[in-house]
Amino acid sequence: xxxxxxxxxxxxFKVGTDVLVVQRMLGQKGGRNGMVTKxxxxxxxxxxxxxxxxxxxxxxxxxDLDLHNMKLSYIDGEMYVFLDxxxxxxxxxxxxDLGDNASYITPEDDFDVEITFYEGKPVGVVLPIAVDRxxxxxxxxxxxxxxxxxxxxxxxxxxxxxxxxxFCDIGTKIKLDTRDGSFVERVK
Amino acid sequence: MTLDIxxxxxxxxxxxxxxxxxxxxxxxxxxxxxxxxxxxxxxxFNLLEPAVDPSRAxxxxxxxxxxxxxxxxxxxxxxxxxxxxEDPAIAVIECFACGRPDWLEKMLFDAADGRTKTIVNLEYLxxxxxxxxxxRMPSLTRSRAVRKYIFMPGFTAAxxxxxxDGAFMAALRRYAEPATRTEFRRELxxxxxxxxxGLEANYWAVVFGYERDYGRVVRDLAEFHRGRPVxxxxxxxxxxxxxxxxxxxAERPFPVCRLPFLRQExxxxxxxxxxxxxxxxxxxxxxxxxxxxxxxxxxxxxEGAHQMVKVRALLDRMRPHFGADEFSAVExxxxxFNDRLADGVGVCGEERIxxxxxLESGFRSFSxxxxxxxxxxxxxxxxxxxxx
Numbered sequence: 001x002x003x004x005x006x007x008x009x010x011x012x013f014k015v016g017t018d019v020l021v022v023q024r025m026l027g028q029k030g031g032r033n034g035m036v037t038k039x040x041x042x043x044x045x046x047x048x049x050x051x052x053x054x055x056x057x058x059x060x061x062x063x064d065l066d067l068h069n070m071k072l073s074y075i076d077g078e079m080y081v082f083l084d085x086x087x088x089x090x091x092x093x094x095x096x097d098l099g100d101n102a103s104y105i106t107p108e109d110d111f112d113v114e115i116t117f118y119e120g121k122p123v124g125v126v127l128p129i130a131v132d133r134x135x136x137x138x139x140x141x142x143x144x145x146x147x148x149x150x151x152x153x154x155x156x157x158x159x160x161x162x163x164x165x166x167f168c169d170i171g172t173k174i175k176l177d178t179r180d181g182s183f184v185e186r187v188k
Numbered sequence: 189m190t191l192d193i194x195x196x197x198x199x200x201x202x203x204x205x206x207x208x209x210x211x212x213x214x215x216x217x218x219x220x221x222x223x224x225x226x227x228x229x230x231x232x233f234n235l236l237e238p239a240v241d242p243s244r245a246x247x248x249x250x251x252x253x254x255x256x257x258x259x260x261x262x263x264x265x266x267x268x269x270x271x272x273x274e275d276p277a278i279a280v281i282e283c284f285a286c287g288r289p290d291w292l293e294k295m296l297f298d299a300a301d302g303r304t305k306t307i308v309n310l311e312y313l314x315x316x317x318x319x320x321x322x323x324r325m326p327s328l329t330r331s332r333a334v335r336k337y338i339f340m341p342g343f344t345a346a347x348x349x350x351x352x353d354g355a356f357m358a359a360l361r362r363y364a365e366p367a368t369r370t371e372f373r374r375e376l377x378x379x380x381x382x383x384x385x386g387l388e389a390n391y392w393a394v395v396f397g398y399e400r401d402y403g404r405v406v407r408d409l410a411e412f413h414r415g416r417p418v419x420x421x422x423x424x425x426x427x428x429x430x431x432x433x434x435x436x437x438a439e440r441p442f443p444v445c446r447l448p449f450l451r452q453e454x455x456x457x458x459x460x461x462x463x464x465x466x467x468x469x470x471x472x473x474x475x476x477x478x479x480x481x482x483x484x485x486x487x488x489x490x491e492g493a494h495q496m497v498k499v500r501a502l503l504d505r506m507r508p509h510f511g512a513d514e515f516s517a518v519e520x521x522x523x524x525f526n527d528r529l530a531d532g533v534g535v536c537g538e539e540r541i542x543x544x545x546x547l548e549s550g551f552r553s554f555s556x557x558x559x560x561x562x563x564x565x566x567x568x569x570x571x572x573x574x575x576x
Binding site: 001014015016017018027029030034036038050051052053054055056057058059060061 | 285286287309311316318321322325326327328329330331332333336338494
């Protein structure tokens with residue numbers, strides 16, 4: 001069984017006979033007995049998406065999935081093409097299939113990701129918990145402010161915009177938590 | 189229509205207090221549902237409702253069926269089976285995402301039972317904007333046959349509102365009358381053995397907070413006392429020893445009446461019959477806000493001073509009801525009182541409650557706005573009729 005707190009973008013779980021994949025985390029708020037998480041899920045059988053609020057105690061059946069290590073080969077418009085590192089076969093996933101995980105990867109990355117297969121079809125991607133990205137745009141850094149309490153928006157080389165501490169600058173390499181897009185540390 | 193209401197007691201009375209109030213509010217509804225309460229700590233419930241027998245797994249109080257969370261033992265199997273076979277619930281109200289007892293879980297997720305079931309997670313009260321966003325939001329369980337939704341109490345019309353139970357509302361009306369208020373005050377002080385001769389007409393300031401230094405509060409009450417006599421009503425709990433210590437240090441500048449632990453309805457009466465309220469916990473804060481009296485909320489201190497998020501959110505809801513200068517006094521008092529650094533070396537300044545005690549119209553306006561959002565009990569019933 002999977003509990004709500006284990007779900008992240010790319011997680012796949014069952015509700016009755018439906019198979020759902022988490023596409024986007026839309027916010028997490030502290031309830032009295034744990035977090036309530038708002039997320040967007042896609043039904044892999046019907047293709048429909050819906051926004052839901054899940055409290056932390058709910059349990060879901062896991063789905064038998066195959067996982068294959070791959071690298072992102074290239075992006076063609078909305079299509080993300082991955083290369084299996086053992087068979088060298090290519091698999092295509094849409095940006096929609098990747099959900100928010102599309103925000104963390106570029107073809108230049110040298111780390112592997114896991115592509116999840118359900119009934120022989122690629123349906124999503126599981127990322128490492130932390131990935132390194134480079135800031136391509138932000139307001140100039142403020143030296144000496146290392147508390148990290150104040151933040152500013154920064155555009156990454158993947159096109160994603162995240163909040164980073166004020167000391168970050170264009171060209172700064174940072175480690176991000178892919179579960180929630182939060183800044184972890186500056187990569188030296 | 190029958191509802192199952194689930195409650196797991198996490199703190200002393202925060203959970204069971206709301207559940208008890210909710211059950212009473214639902215029973216006030218024009219088409220009142222039959223209610224089954226499923227509670228894990230009957231001893232805690234007993235302190236609020238003495239009719240509860242903590243030793244009995246199945247009992248009836250106030251017309252509700254009360255079942256122990258632990259579920260049927262050998263002797264009560266029949267009672268549980270009869271309850272559910274003869275009268276299945278149309279919805280399960282899972283208060284504060286408390287989970288479900290195993291025996292109920294088996295019934296809800298019984299694949300052989302073709303009926304669709306509904307669970308509503310009644311979340312805890314917050315003034316944060318997400319309450320509007322999460323209210324009535326669909327949720328999920330592992331079965332399509334068991335639907336789930338989130339229902340948020342709150343301070344706006346986009347939430348389920350606050351619980352306006354009949355007893356509380358009646359107490360508010362009753363003690364708005366000076367004669368009945370004075371009579372209640374006389375009766376209360378006599379009941380707790382306090383010689384209040386002539387003090388019924390004083391300015392009654394209730395103190396029910398967490399542990400902290402109450403020195404500033406005592407100084408402000410003492411200053412107010414010089415213009416209008418004060419009687420501090422100090423509730424039993426985490427703040428009474430701290431408050432009394434500060435009061436002793438200040439050489440007892442005004443009289444103090446200490447209260448024993450009171451049942452919820454009796455406590456509500458005290459809040460309704462007082463003039464100024466320092467309260468802790470979400471439910472007493474909601475009562476204070478609804479009372480229309482000047483109040484100060486002592487939010488539960490959390491890791492990383494997260495309580496300040498909750499306090500600021502409440503202030504945002506209060507802001508439209510005050511003039512700019514008045515609100516500035518309210519904001520300063522709430523922020524300084526709740527920032528836990530305020531007990532340190534003056535990082536956050538000093539809380540001043542004196543200006544609050546003179547602001548009545550803004551608090552009355554805030555109360556009127558909350559009342560206009562409707563009774564959470566009735567709003568919940570309307571929601572259930574829509575989804576079931």
